[in-house]
Amino acid sequence: MVRSQAGETLTIGKLAAAAGVGVETVRFYQRNGLLAVPSRRSGIRHYGESELRRLRFIKQAQAASFTLAEIAELLELDAGEDREGARTLAKSRIEASNKKIAELERARDSLKRLARQCGEGSTGPCPILSAFEAKKPRT
């Protein structure tokens, strides 16, 4: 039964290439339950749109600083249609993202200070360590 347009049957190599990861990475995700291992019609497994979407999702989520464990959790919530759980997880992640963003902004400002103090002509101290002592406790 040739169900569905065969246009969607990728081998693991094609799938990996399409998602911009390595074959080994796909296999790694399979081992870790992030990606289903499709059954095979013969010796070789075939993948479709959904796996590709999933892979891309994983990449996006990683870029968002999710760990693979968290991503797995998200995917499970999705599979289980657990709206409640998904919302909760999303909210806690939003919190975490905000924290991380604030942290990075603070750090970036320290770096800016550093770059300025070590500026072109100047001959002052350029104190890398103290550049990070950001908020002097001017209690």
Add this chain to the structure above:
Amino acid sequence: MVRSQAGETLTIGKLAAAAGVGVETVRFYQRNGLLAVPSRRSGIRHYGESELRRLRFIKQAQAASFTLAEIAELLELDAGEDREGARTLAKSRIEASNKKIAELERARDSLKRLARQCGEGSTGPCPILSAFEAKKPRT
């Protein structure tokens, strides 16, 4: 012999506690050249303000997404008073920080969308995967 204000002689345990890290972490940093190993007057090594500052710096820089290798580099630049190098490194890190921040913001917005779509009453699909397909190609 009580030489000098004994205020500044910390043992490794005190140092670690003061910086909010574990003793093993201090030793790990020493092994990796991030922290000098002070000579010892007797069997036990003693630490002062500068080591504490350095440790705190490392923590700050880590929060700023520097790797330990990069932090080591920064510390060397500091020691060598290499203004040029420090400025360059700082600038490249500022770039990286901006990128990371933007990435996190995008992710956070995806999460917000997700939380909203999975909102209280609705019974639709709550599509976690598509929540991350951020920029819908509304070509």
Add this chain to the structure above:
DNA sequence: GTAAGGTCCGTACTATGGTACGGAGTCAAG
């Protein structure tokens, strides 16, 4: 003067996120 607790040091182990390797099977082209 001894017992508790801290330090010293090397080595080993952990978790995370892959990456590499080797042998066997499979598939498509020529």
Add this chain to the structure above:
DNA sequence: CTTGACTCCGTACCATAGTACGGACCTTAC
């Protein structure tokens, strides 16, 4: 119907950033 590329699978290995362990030594208090 063979060759070469690709797949399958297990196992091993890598870097990063620690954490844990065990025996020896030191220090301090009682």
